[in-house]
Amino acid sequence: MKKTLPALCLTALFLLSGCGGGGAASHGGKSVPAVQSALESGVAAAEAVEPLAGAAASGAGAVAAGEAAPPPSAGEAADVDLTQLNATMIFSQVSRMLSEPEQFVGKTVRMAGRFALAFGYGEDGEPNPEQVYFACVIPDAAACCASGIEFELAGDYRYPDDYPDEGDEITVTGVFETYEEYGLEYCRLADAVMGA
């Protein structure tokens, strides 16, 4: 009886608890790959998470809260420089940015990847050529677990004249922000510039 009761309590504890997460799969459309996902994954989950003590503010990935930054230039040092990370780290960092956007709003982000675009849908459910979304997508080796962030260039740019071809390698620097559209919150790099 002495050890039976603890065993039963343990069993009940296991059944009543659970470990969340599950990574990319449970983030579902909030993480990764192709254009649609990269753009849909901008739907931010407003989870308030305390940063782990010891998270360093290095030149290649500062995560501390900061004030809103002015529009960046292409050569300016970024608060979050994804060009210094490998594909695995980029995927994880972008996942974190999209799941905890409040930690990154106002920060200058630089990323390099492939140019991608997607069209919005009108009320009739058909693609709307006037509503275009642009993203920088970074695929992994298997090209199934890519990640990316939408961006909006500063200035007056017109598609397709002022944009590269889909799939071209680009480097984008912009200010991370969230915005709301059709009742959902999305993330993007605003006032972005393309360049080295």
Place this chain on the structure above:
Amino acid sequence: MSKLSLYLQYPFVQYALIVGTLIALCSSLLGVTLVLKRFSFIGDGLSHVAFGAMAVAGVLRLSDDMALVLPVTVLCAVLLLRVGQNAKIQGDASVAMISVGALAFGYLLMNLFPTSSNVSGDVCSTLFGSTSILTLSLRDVWLCSVLSAVSVGAFAFFYNKIFAVTFDESFARAAGTNAGLYNLLVAVMIAVIIVLAMNLVGSLLISALVIFPALSAMRVFRSFRAVTVCSAVLSVCCALAGMLAAIAASTPVGATIVAADMAAFAAFSAAGALRRR
């Protein structure tokens, strides 16, 4: 090395190392029991059940899929481990049946009712654990830590009973041990650890995390205690090495950890062969 030390400053890398180490420790402890009871593939089966349950949870748009995944996986673990011996369909066949059935059902559901526009990416990440362990939140870390601590504590507290039930269940019953209850406890612990381990290595590779450390230890050691301790140490070392290598070299985390386990198995097999000469 400078790159790796830079990466180690990221919170999600620290979370991954903490949770990965705990998961590896828990899975290795239960792995010894599973290997000795000839239920090595139950990890595979239960992970596929969890995959199927995750697909159902996605279709039902549950905010926390663990509310469905964990109970379903625990139930299947209990059915497989407690009923298998007296069932019309014996242990390995029942595991295989449930395993492939759940996997196929889950993939079918995810294609019929996709929760994102990149089903293949979600499936790939869940099945192979390419980067799942690197996308945990602080809440996930705490929950995993608590469950892992309880699992390790339970294993240590009930070590003698688990030992008896593992090696000779009939004798344990005859000696007055409530073997059914301890089998239930082991089944529940296995299910919980399997669900946790899916974050680390994915559904398809969980068996490696459970089996390889135990088998490697058995190449060299003979006593249950020595095998258990060696298995735990080996599993933690291989998990850490695999995660660090995957982060540094940008390889899939799950597959890299399994590769480290395989290398350790080869090394221990060679050491065991040399020792026997």
